[in-house]
Amino acid sequence: GAAILVPLMLQRQVHSGCSTEGPPPGEPPATLPGHPWECGWQLVHDSAKADADDEAGGVVRTAQAWAYIQPRGAAGTFAWSNAGAVVDSATGEYLLVDTLMDEPLTRRMLEAGPPGGETLSKLVLTHGDVDHTGGLRVALSRGASLGLHAAAKNGAHPLPPHFSLVVSAMSSLWRMFEGRAGRWLFTHGPEAFSKLLGLARFASRLEPFHLRQVWDGKFPEDAFVVPMDSEHARLKVGETTVLLQHLPSHTAGDLAVVVPGAHTVFAGDLLFWGTCPIMWVGPASAAIKAIDALANFNGIERWVPGHGPVMDARMVLKLIDYWEHIKHEAFECHKRRAYDVLECAEGAMARMPPEFRGWALQEAAVINVYVELRHLREPFWGGLGEEEKFEMMRLMGEGAARATSAAAGPLRASEGRAAPRRGALQHQQLLTCYGHILLTL
Secondary structure, eight states: OHHHHHHHHHTOOOOSOGGGOOOOSSOOOOOOTTOOSOSEEEEEEETTSOOHHHHHTTOOOOEEEEEEEOOOBTTBSTTOOOEEEEEETTTOEEEEEOOOSSHHHHHHHHHHOOTTOOEEEEEEOSOOOHHHHTTHHHHHHTTOEEEEEHHHHHHOOOOOTTHHHHHHHHHHHHHHHSSHHHHHHHHHSOHHHHHHHHHHHHHHHHTTSOTTSSOOSOOOTTOEEEOTTOSEEEEEETTEEEEEEEOOSSSTTOEEEEEGGGTEEEEEEEEESSBOOOOSSOOHHHHHHHHHHHHTSTTOOEEEEEESSOBOHHHHHHHHHHHHHHHHHHHHHHHTTOOBHHHHHHHHHHTOOHHHHTSBOTTHHHHHHHHHHHHHHOTTOOOOOHHHHHHHHHHHHHHHHHHHGGGGSSOOOOTTOBOOOTTOOOHHHHHHHHHHHHHHO
């Protein structure tokens, strides 16, 4: 095993910044004028250019909203997240919204901007996923104080030990078997191989990142934490007021960062565009409720999603159609007592509304269908735990691999792959698989 895997692992391609990631095949989704889906800082709104009415009334607005957009990478958009900044033009003080997946990406982002931002005073995390927290230490080392929701603080976890090594090994396996031979084995070989290839497919999406240079799981003791029983909180950035609104659906600790003075909302992973959204907590009705709330903030003109280009109100509301589709497909499976996750998700992908078919990460339907089914079966279910997340990401990878293997012939029936329940997960099998990989190196 080592004779094959080690040379392949040495070929691992890590990024040198988001500008080096080429676009995937297919037509890109529609974007707004002046807001292409390209790497770098984009000015979303400059309130220093006050309206005539404001000037006449003696109101001076100095907030600038900037979005740091990451591109449609060749491996899709998984973990290529956005960030943002609120710059108070009067003082040069700025608030950073989220970091990026790893420290080198975050460092490059802060070296490039935001334009006009002189002093990083605050960092707000929209939620605790690693692609938004990975560069946390970089921002804190520049003197930023941290703000996040209590549920995000309680639910955030660092990557497991040796995760980078596992990703390298699994990505190497994917490169070995993603061709015709691998597709044939995936379709006709033993089920254990399908599970392994699913894990390898997911791992390949993380291969570009510097996984040894990510957040270590430690939060500063003086972090500003929005309490569990609070729906919103306020912060000041220089003379600019920022509202933190709790809208749980993607995770339990989702915060929307609302900047009324710059007519902008930083929505984190409550919003996606051009790449299919994911919910870890749900249900779909909560995602729809959050989107409706985001679209109805007074005076807001632009929304910065967690993944994808800057959005307007029409784009925000369009995303409701995606969640209505997931809600309908999962309910139909529930009515038939068809709890095979991959089978139900494949149906959802096959019947995806036309406006979403060209989006990246179609296999996100695997996670979304599973979460919705769990809510239908267990109305008071609280969302995916860490072990379940790993299993779901493996299943998502298997869903992608199944789609890739379709050209090799009819897919094997997915009997035995019903929605895993607490106490019946295959997490131990995954750890055993990791162990076998490490022992062969």
